[in-house]
Amino acid sequence: MKSSKASIGALHPILFFVGVYVVALFFSIFICSTVFYSINGPANEASTKEYKAEQLTGGSYQSSSVAVH
Secondary structure, rough: OOOHHHHHHHHHHHHHHHHHHHHHHHHHHHHHHHHHHOOHHHHHHHHHHHHHHHHHHOOOOOOOOOOOO
């Protein structure tokens, strides 16, 4: 009859590859979310908000006046 340690030893390769899969899955989610948020991050939202605020206030104008005497 096999002991419980021998049964766990037989599962060692399977447990190892399950662990490798879980770690790879974690890092792939982390890397993909980092790339996604770097492309569609808050920096783009800030520039969009500034653009909308500029539209509401009428934009920025340079005005120069010439005095006529």
